[in-house]
Amino acid sequence: MTLRILVIDTDAEFTSAIYDHFEHNGDIVDVTERADEAKLKISELPPDLVVLAWRLADASGIELCRQLRLRRDSAQLPIIMLTERTDEAARVRCLETGADDVLTKPVSTSELLAHVNAVVRRHRPHLIVEALRLGGIELNRFTHRVQYMGRELKMSPVEFRLLMKLMENSGRIMPRALLLDQVWGSDVYINERTVDVHIARLRSCLRGTTADNAIQTVRGLGYSFVA
Template sequence: MTLRILVITADTAFNLKLCKDLEADGHVVDGSSSAEDAKLRIRELPPDLAVISWHLPDMPGIELCRQLRLRRESMELPIVMLTDRTDEAARVRCLETGADDVLTMPVSAAELLAHIKAVVRRHNPQLIVDALRAGGIELNRVTHRVSSRGRELKLSSVEFRLLMKLMENSGRILPRALLLDHVWGSDVYISERTVDVHIARLRNCLRDTPARNAIQTVRGLGYSFVSP
């Protein structure tokens, strides 16, 4: 399971350490130090999950959580809140405002990862299971095999990762930049046009399956996998 995680904390050193710990677990992680910057990042490139600290320089993290729940692109975004407050009332406020989970600082990377996975498991089980099934296609994360109607499809490693990300988020529009991060990595600088080229190759691999028209282009936004 590889997640795109946005970490929003005012403490630069803590933010950097947390990002490194999450990246070491195989995730694509981005850091933000303010609520306004975080809202811009989420609008441009929606993450799979956000970790939000209670203390931010421009507004409380709980207010950011409330605002994100009012925006179309983030109303269903899994959110884990971090707080140094130990009173029950603070935890209840976080949950009532829209957080999916609340952790009291200090927290270890292992504990945070366990809570992140639990939250994602509730929100999007497709990111957890070994086998994905949609549009007449079965994709197995463990064996890296893709098949349709019992026939194995020959995909390159890039095509496999593209299809996996699209199927994990079936029905959701994925921007090209997000696909670049998940398939090629955030440290690789290549054109978004590369995504278009590999999407065309992937569509060709699916041409004789029920999913031949499942990968749809959303003009100006990106791609979406829509089960026929």
């Protein structure tokens, strides 16, 4: 599965480690240290999960968690809170405020990833469907493998994520800007022409399959996967 994760924390070293670890796992990570910016990001492009620290640059994580639970666009958003406090009262307060899970710092990126996956399994089960099957193509989110009639199709991580997003939204028009955000991340500044280049490469990967012409260009808008 590819998750979009928003990390809200002032610890630059820790957020850098999270970014590297989760991106390597195939997820898309966005980072901020401010509550006001976090709320804007959630409104513009809702993440699948939020990792929220107790201490932020402009507010407390507890207060931000409370505010997010009062908003329609984030009332059900999975939230994992991080705190340096070890007392039971702190953990209870986090949970009572609306956090789905609480971890005490320091925490390893591997442990955090395990908790992220556990929370997603509980609250966003549709995100962990193991395989997508369309047009004779089978895409496995867990193994990052794409197969056609038992034959593995070789493609880069970017082409894999691009195909996954198109298959997840089969029949819908996916604008280039949206694909850029969902495949490369909102903080990566690249030209929309990059999408066209990788679409061409992805089509080459699918050549010779029944999905050869599944990726259709919608002139002036973007692309659509039609199986």
